[in-house]
Amino acid sequence: MSSTLLEVTRAAHEEVERMERLVVQDLQREPVSGRERLFQNHRVRNMIETVVTTTEKLVNIYEDVDGARKEEISVLGGQVASGTNLFSTFYDKLKEIRDYHRRHPTAYVLDASEEYEEMLKEEPRIEFSGEEAFGRYLDMHELYNMYINSKFGKQIEYSSFLETFSQFQKIASNLKLTRQYSDYLNYLLEYLISFFQRTEPLQDVGRMFSKVETEFEELWTDGKMSGWECKAMNNENIPSQESLIDLDYYNTVEELMEVGPEKLKEALAALGLKVGGTVKQRADRLFLTKDKPLEQLDRKYFAKGSGVFQNKGSASNSKDKGSMRFIALMECKIQKLCELLKEIIIQTKENIEKKQALTYEEMEAEREDEDVQAESESDDEDQQIYNPLKLPMGWDGKPIPYWLYKLHGLGQEFKCEICGNHSYWGRRAFERHFKEWRHQHGMRCLNIPNNKNFNEITSIEESKKLWERIQARQGVNKWRPDLEEEYEDREGNIFNKKTYTDLVRQGLI
Numbered sequence: 164m165s166s167t168l169l170e171v172t173r174a175a176h177e178e179v180e181r182m183e184r185l186v187v188q189d190l191q192r193e194p195v196s197g198r199e200r201l202f203q204n205h206r207v208r209n210m211i212e213t214v215v216t217t218t219e220k221l222v223n224i225y226e227d228v229d230g231a232r233k234e235e236i237s238v239l240g241g242q243v244a245s246g247t248n249l250f251s252t253f254y255d256k257l258k259e260i261r262d263y264h265r266r267h268p269t270a271y272v273l274d275a276s277e278e279y280e281e282m283l284k285e286e287p288r289i290e291f292s293g294e295e296a297f298g299r300y301l302d303m304h305e306l307y308n309m310y311i312n313s314k315f316g317k318q319i320e321y322s323s324f325l326e327t328f329s330q331f332q333k334i335a336s337n338l339k340l341t342r343q344y345s346d347y348l349n350y351l352l353e354y355l356i357s358f359f360q361r362t363e364p365l366q367d368v369g370r371m372f373s374k375v376e377t378e379f380e381e382l383w384t385d386g387k388m389s390g391w392e393c394k395a396m397n398n399e400n401i402p403s404q405e406s407l408i409d410l411d412y413y414n415t416v417e418e419l420m421e422v423g424p425e426k427l428k429e430a431l432a433a434l435g436l437k438v439g440g441t442v443k444q445r446a447d448r449l450f451l452t453k454d455k456p457l458e459q460l461d462r463k464y465f466a467k468g469s470g471v472f473q474n475k476g477s478a479s480n481s482k483d484k485g486s487m488r489f490i491a492l493m494e495c496k497i498q499k500l501c502e503l504l505k506e507i508i509i510q511t512k513e514n515i516e517k518k519q520a521l522t523y524e525e526m527e528a529e530r531e532d533e534d535v536q537a538e539s540e541s542d543d544e545d546q547q548i549y550n551p552l553k554l555p556m557g558w559d560g561k562p563i564p565y566w567l568y569k570l571h572g573l574g575q576e577f578k579c580e581i582c583g584n585h586s587y588w589g590r591r592a593f594e595r596h597f598k599e600w601r602h603q604h605g606m607r608c609l610n611i612p613n614n615k616n617f618n619e620i621t622s623i624e625e626s627k628k629l630w631e632r633i634q635a636r637q638g639v640n641k642w643r644p645d646l647e648e649e650y651e652d653r654e655g656n657i658f659n660k661k662t663y664t665d666l667v668r669q670g671l672i
Contacts, residue, residue, distance in 0.1 A: 167263040168224065168235050175221050182210045182217075189283050201298060201362065205287040208364035289361055298362040300511040301504070303328070306351055315344050322519075325512045329501040331494045332389060335432040337466065339490055348493045355500040362507075372496055379495045383488060391491045410453040419446040437466050555588070579621040581605035 186207055194200035227233055294302035307324045310316035315338040319327070327333070328351070338344060356368060382388045408430045413419045419427075420442050427445040428438045436448055448464055501508065518526065554562035555573060568574065576586050577593035582601045587593040596602055597618050606613040609623065611630045620626050650663035652672050666672045 167260055168232055170260060170263060172221065172224055172232075175217050175224075178217050179214050179221075182214045185282060186210050186214075192283075197299075198297060201289065202286050204364045205289060206282070206285055209287065210282075291361065295358070298358075299507070300514055301325070301358065301507060303354070303511075306347070306354065309347050309350065313343050313347060314338060314341065315347075322512050322515045325508060325515065329498050331498075335429065337432055337435050340486060345486075345490060348490060348497065352493055352497050352500075355497060355504065359500055359504065363503075371499065375495055375499050376492065379492055383491065388491055391487065408449065410450065413450070413453075416443065416446045416450050419450055422446075432466075435466055436464055577621070579605075580623050581609070581621060581626065 189203055189207055189210075192203070194203050224232060289297075291297050292302045294300060294304070303325065304321070306328070307321050310324060310328065311318055315334050331339075334344070359366065360368060379388070383391070408419075408422060408426065410419070424442045424445065427442065427449055430449055431438045431445060434449075434452060436452075438445070440448070451460060451464065548561065550562045552562075552565065552568075554565065554568050557563045571589050571591060573589040575590065576588055577590075578584055578586050579593075579596065579602065582596065582605055585596075585601060587596050597613075603613050606617070606626070609626060609630075611617065611626055616633065617626055617629065620629065648660040649657050650660060651657050652663075658666065663672070
């Protein structure tokens with residue numbers, strides 16, 4: 164460990180506090196759109212992960228397995244070995260700290276409001292497919308193809324698949340132990356977890372699944388797991404109620420044939436029997452179970468891997484039970500995620516049904532509208548506001564209402580020649596500008612006082628004429644002998660007529 168271990172500790176604590184402040188600042192801001200809310204959640208998630216990583220680093224430092232921290236503290240405290248110069252040790256440590264900051268310039272104390280303000284405006288990169296529309300819909304086309312091309316699946320529409328893909332109790336029990344079904348569940352679970360983490364990054368999936376596993380263990384132990392009630396305890400091929408055919412109502416094979424080939428196939432599959440052959444062969448095979456238990460039937464009637472016979476050995480039974488438990492647990496996790504994503508699943512189904520009813524031209528027009536909407540939501544600060552009437556902007560950065568525009572007469576333009584032909588919109592702004600700096604500066608340039616006499620006058624020529632009339636009215640240009648006629652006394656001092664007369668009367672001159 165380097166001797167700058169305490170400096171690394173200080174920097175780690177500073178980083179944790181800085182990230183905590185940024186998390187609080189980010190969560191205090193109300194997002195204006197769903198896209199902004201998603202960006203905010205991912206930013207907070209990234210900062211939380213940084214805090215967790217840094218905290219784990221601090222824990223390792225404080226545990227001090229190699230004793231480096233204790234050694235550095237003792238050296239800084241002046242506890243050095245005998246024969247060692249204390250001052251040389253101090254300067255060696257000081258040099259190492261300076262070298263550390265020279266190699267790591269970002270380790271200096273930084274102002275979060277300046278250096279890290281950009282982190283609050285960051286738009287994290289989130290991978291969504293075009294079909295997912297930035298987290299609004301699910302994209303399960305690959306899973307749908309796996310389902311309809313599998314032995315456990317059915318040929319149904321994509322919209323119907325979205326509605327029934329989490330209803331695992333409708334799948335025959337013997338088909339759930341196949342590798343194909345296990346791979347399908349794995350892929351489905353991975354996709355739902357990925358989508359949920361991308362749309363809800365602040366949710367703790369691990370903690371949620373821990374609760375699901377606890378509830379699953381209780382139900383599995385008690386044999387109350389939906390669709391696996393008897394299998395959880397006995398590993399027997401117990402058919403579900405939907406697939407059962409009550410053979411007490413049928414006295415002959417011909418009567419049983421009237422049920423139909425598909426229903427016979429489901430009943431045979433539920434019992435673990437072979438499902439192939441003609442309708443009569445299926446009915447014969449199923450009719451054998453009316454008076455005999457499954458264990459007494461010949462092995463040739465059973466499908467491969469049905470697991471009915473118990474003479475396969477304890478190791479095989481234990482493996483089957485483990486496989487069943489694993490598959491049942493995956494089904495529970497998928498159903499939990501489907502509950503959390505219920506609204507999105509419904510919106511996805513509605514979107515698919517709407518697209519099926521649209522023509523190509525309508526789909527293209529809708530896609531263009533979605534692109535425009537996405538661009539408008541992406542950055543509210545850089546967006547171009549639609550303002551065809553060229554209305555003035557209000558305090559919120561948006562055009563003011565048209566009725567307010569008409570009320571204040573903001574459509575009237577007033578120009579002032581004294582202000583350099585500057586335009587003022589509305590009567591209120593025009594009246595207020597006579598006391599503002601621009602008009603006052605223009606009046607000073609004309610050597611005219613800016614008083615009430617010149618209000619409502621915007622022409623330079625009119626201002627000059629008015630100032631001349633005011634000066635003439637006040638007598639500024641008339642000859643006033645009392646003030647302008649000069650007198651000189653014996654000593655050569657010069658006075659005006661009025662002052663000279665007053666001094667003579669007082670006998671001072």
